Amino acid sequence: MSIDWSRVVSIEDLRRLARRHVPHPLFGFIDGGAEDEVALSDNRAAYDKWKFRQRVFVDVSEIDTEVDLFGTPIRFPLAISPTGLAGLAWPQAEVALARAAAHYGIPFTLATPSTSSLERVAREAGGRLWFQLYVLRDRDYTMKLVERARASEYEALVITGDVAVAGKRERDPRSGFTVPLRPRVENMIELLGHPKWLWQIATHGVPKIENLADWSIANVGTQTLAAMAATQFESALNWETLKQLRDAWPRKLVLKGVLTAADAEQAVALGADGVVVSNHGGRQLDCTVASLDALPEVVRAAGEKLAVLIDGGVRRGSHVIKARALGATAAMIGRATLYGVAAAGEEGAHHALEILTTEIRRSMALLGCTVVRDLDAGVMQRG
Numbered sequence: 050m051s052i053d054w055s056r057v058v059s060i061e062d063l064r065r066l067a068r069r070h071v072p073h074p075l076f077g078f079i080d081g082g083a084e085d086e087v088a089l090s091d092n093r094a095a096y097d098k099w100k101f102r103q104r105v106f107v108d109v110s111e112i113d114t115e116v117d118l119f120g121t122p123i124r125f126p127l128a129i130s131p132t133g134l135a136g137l138a139w140p141q142a143e144v145a146l147a148r149a150a151a152h153y154g155i156p157f158t159l160a161t162p163s164t165s166s167l168e169r170v171a172r173e174a175g176g177r178l179w180f181q182l183y184v185l186r187d188r189d190y191t192m193k194l195v196e197r198a199r200a201s202e203y204e205a206l207v208i209t210g211d212v213a214v215a216g217k218r219e220r221d222p223r224s225g226f227t228v229p230l231r232p233r234v235e236n237m238i239e240l241l242g243h244p245k246w247l248w249q250i251a252t253h254g255v256p257k258i259e260n261l262a263d264w265s266i267a268n269v270g271t272q273t274l275a276a277m278a279a280t281q282f283e284s285a286l287n288w289e290t291l292k293q294l295r296d297a298w299p300r301k302l303v304l305k306g307v308l309t310a311a312d313a314e315q316a317v318a319l320g321a322d323g324v325v326v327s328n329h330g331g332r333q334l335d336c337t338v339a340s341l342d343a344l345p346e347v348v349r350a351a352g353e354k355l356a357v358l359i360d361g362g363v364r365r366g367s368h369v370i371k372a373r374a375l376g377a378t379a380a381m382i383g384r385a386t387l388y389g390v391a392a393a394g395e396e397g398a399h400h401a402l403e404i405l406t407t408e409i410r411r412s413m414a415l416l417g418c419t420v421v422r423d424l425d426a427g428v429m430q431r432g
């Protein structure tokens with residue numbers, strides 16, 4: 050059945066469509082957060098606490114949404130965050146997401162545990178590509194990943210800092226979600242209720258973590274991704290060991306998961322080019338400060354020296370404007386485009402970006418501000 054896109058008008062609508070397309074355990078993996086999901090809901094709620102102070106009788110017939118990121122313009126102050134295993138929801142979802150990002154003139158970040166290889170994404174999508182690195186205990190393999198990203202001309206390396214151990218995401222064990230997928234008898238009826246998704250798996254095969262396909266450890270036994278994170282991610286990673294990665298990567302280096310001025314200052318001292326103010330979309334440590342609430346502190350500490358990106362809870366174009374007004378260079382989106390691709394592949398990813406970019410333009414016009422670069426805290430107040 051084809052989708053009547055004229056009725057899909059918000060990211061929340063795309064979320065509902067995604068929920069219909071994928072089986073319940075997979076939807077829980079995408080949608081859920083850690084423990085009581087306080088950080089997950091706070092991320093979103095933090096945006097609603099800021100109210101706009103609109104100006105009127107301003108000529109808003111032209112809206113300029115371009116901003117500079119690492120010395121090169123992007124068409125909107127937006128980028129796509131890394132989301133591992135996206136291909137479980139739609140075949141080659143990462144290629145679809147990267148193509149949509151390229152079409153809208155914004156960067157796309159490919160996750161280490163992605164189901165399309167970084168080489169394939171570079172070949173088939175192009176655009177501004179960043180590679181997100183999980184530092185593994187296997188240092189040689191980690192450096193091999195870095196070298197592959199360099200060889201495929203990725204613009205930036207995004208090192209995630211908030212996964213020293215796996216977060217406690219309680220929806221997954223409750224629903225029986227595992228990687229690799231292991232259908233359970235009690236989930237059979239649920240799977241049969243999603244014939245299109247089942248058909249995609251039957252025709253394209255069960256997605257694998259292609260980026261790690263030649264890594265012996267990723268292929269041994271039937272360990273779940275959570276077990277792999279627990280045993281294979283480098284929990285000893287620290288500012289000292291990060292220096293080796295800084296030295297090994299000559300292009301832009303971004304650190305993801307920074308929520309405090311102290312860590313932002315460390316990032317400057319390391320020679321990073323950017324940070325992502327992020328709590329992993331509420332999927333790691335629950336009850337962290339909402340990323341928007343952490344943003345001003347990080348901007349004060351490092352905004353002059355680093356690109357300050359932010360993710361977590363961005364579901365509206367107006368959220369992007371609020372982030373920018375509080376000093377972010379650009380906002381990043383994880384689930385918003387993931388819902389799109391999970392609902393309808395590349396078309397869905399496009400639709401998610403169409404919704405957000407149209408909302409950015411509309412909110413700018415209604416706010417009486419024509420240039421995104423001119424936004425500052427004066428356009429809002431706490432309400």
Ligand SMILES: Cc1cc2nc3c(=O)[nH]c(=O)nc-3n(C[C@H](O)[C@H](O)[C@H](O)COP(=O)(O)O)c2cc1C
Pocket residue numbers: 078079080092130131132133134160161162181209305327328329330331332360361362363381382383384385387
């Ligand atoms: C299904 C899913 C998988 C994710 N996988 C990764 C990952 O592999 N690496 C990473 O650094 N962050 C990962 N994240 C976190 C996102 O990069 C991002 O921080 C988060 O989704 C932002 O919040 P939002 O979804 O509310 O936009 C994942 C998020 C989701 C929802």
